[in-house]
Amino acid sequence: MTSTNTGNGIHHVTAIAGQAQRNLDFYTRILGLRLVKRTVNFDDPGAYHFYYGDAAGSPGTILTFFPWEHAAPGRAGAGELQETVFRIPQSAIGYWTQRLVNHGLERATRFGETVLTFRDPDGLRLALVGIPGIESEAAWDNGEVPAESAIRGFHSVSLMLERTERTGAILTDVFGFREMAKEGNTTRYAVEGTVLGGIVDLQAVGGFLPARLGRGSVHHLAFRAADDAAEMAMVRKLAENHGLHTTEQKNRDYFRSVYFREPGHVLFEIATDIPGFAVDEPAESLGAALKLPAFLEGHREAIEAALPVLA
Known part of the structure; x- marks a missing residue:
C-alpha cells in the first residue's frame, strides 16, 4: 500500500501494556490493526516489542507497545501524552460505537x-475521529474489521502539560507544525498537507499532579524525519534555538532515532522514515516471525524461551 502521508508529523507512539497476548488480541482483533513487527525491547530483550499499523507499516500509523506483565498502573497527570487518536471514516461512527460499547x-x-x-x-486512553470522504483510502482488512470501517492511521495525539508555550514553539520551529485553533485550554497544532499523524493538541493543565509512567500510559512520542540528514538538522535546531540536546543516534533496525525531553517533560523521539x-x-508477511537485532540474534534460543507464549 502506498502511504497517503507527506511531510513531517507523527512517526509512532510507544506505550506500556500488561499481558502480551491480551494486548495482541485487542489491537489486531478488536481494533483491526496489522501487527507489522514482532520483536523485543532492544534494551530489555526479556520483553516483546509489538508494532501495530496499516498494511505497509507507514509512518503516521504505528502504535507500539512494551508488554510488561507485572508493570504497575500508570497515573494520569501533567507531563504525558494523554490520548492517542485514530482516523476512521465518518460513515463508520455507528459501527465503532457498537463495537466498543464494552470499552x-x-x-x-x-x-x-x-x-x-x-x-x-x-x-490506555484512545479515541477515534470520524473524517468525511476517506472511505476510498486503502485500509488493512484482516477479517476482523471490514475495510470500509477500518482505522486509517493516526489523526492526532493530545499532550497534557503544565504549560504549553515552549512545547508549541518546538512543534512549530523544529517539526513544521503551526498553530491552527484553540478550544478551551487546548491549542491545536497541525502540519499542512500531512494526512496521517499531522495534528498535535496541547492541553494546558497548570496545577495537576505530574503523570506517573506505568501500564496504560505512553512511554514516548516519535516525530518523523525523512532521513539521517533531516534528523540531524532537527537536532541542531533544537540545540541552537531551544537549548535542548538529544541522545546520540540509536539504530532501531526499522528507523534511526534520537531522544530528548521536551519542556513539559514528555519524552520525544525523532525517528527516520528509513529503512x-x-x-x-x-511486506506480505510483516509481523509473522520474531525478529531480533543482529546483536541479540546469537541469544535467540534463550530469548524465545523466556518470552510469553503467544497463541
Whole structure:
C-alpha cells in the first residue's frame, strides 16, 4: 500500500501494556490493526516489542507497545501524552460505537469533529475521529474489521502539560507544525498537507499532579524525519534555538532515532522514515516471525524461551 502521508508529523507512539497476548488480541482483533513487527525491547530483550499499523507499516500509523506483565498502573497527570487518536471514516461512527460499547466508550465533539473516546484493556486512553470522504483510502482488512470501517492511521495525539508555550514553539520551529485553533485550554497544532499523524493538541493543565509512567500510559512520542540528514538538522535546531540536546543516534533496525525531553517533560523521539519495516521480512508477511537485532540474534534460543507464549 502506498502511504497517503507527506511531510513531517507523527512517526509512532510507544506505550506500556500488561499481558502480551491480551494486548495482541485487542489491537489486531478488536481494533483491526496489522501487527507489522514482532520483536523485543532492544534494551530489555526479556520483553516483546509489538508494532501495530496499516498494511505497509507507514509512518503516521504505528502504535507500539512494551508488554510488561507485572508493570504497575500508570497515573494520569501533567507531563504525558494523554490520548492517542485514530482516523476512521465518518460513515463508520455507528459501527465503532457498537463495537466498543464494552470499552468505556463516550462520544464528544472537539474542534467540530465527532470523537469516540475509549480505553484499551490496560487503561490506555484512545479515541477515534470520524473524517468525511476517506472511505476510498486503502485500509488493512484482516477479517476482523471490514475495510470500509477500518482505522486509517493516526489523526492526532493530545499532550497534557503544565504549560504549553515552549512545547508549541518546538512543534512549530523544529517539526513544521503551526498553530491552527484553540478550544478551551487546548491549542491545536497541525502540519499542512500531512494526512496521517499531522495534528498535535496541547492541553494546558497548570496545577495537576505530574503523570506517573506505568501500564496504560505512553512511554514516548516519535516525530518523523525523512532521513539521517533531516534528523540531524532537527537536532541542531533544537540545540541552537531551544537549548535542548538529544541522545546520540540509536539504530532501531526499522528507523534511526534520537531522544530528548521536551519542556513539559514528555519524552520525544525523532525517528527516520528509513529503512522501514520491510527491511528484514517481506511486506506480505510483516509481523509473522520474531525478529531480533543482529546483536541479540546469537541469544535467540534463550530469548524465545523466556518470552510469553503467544497463541
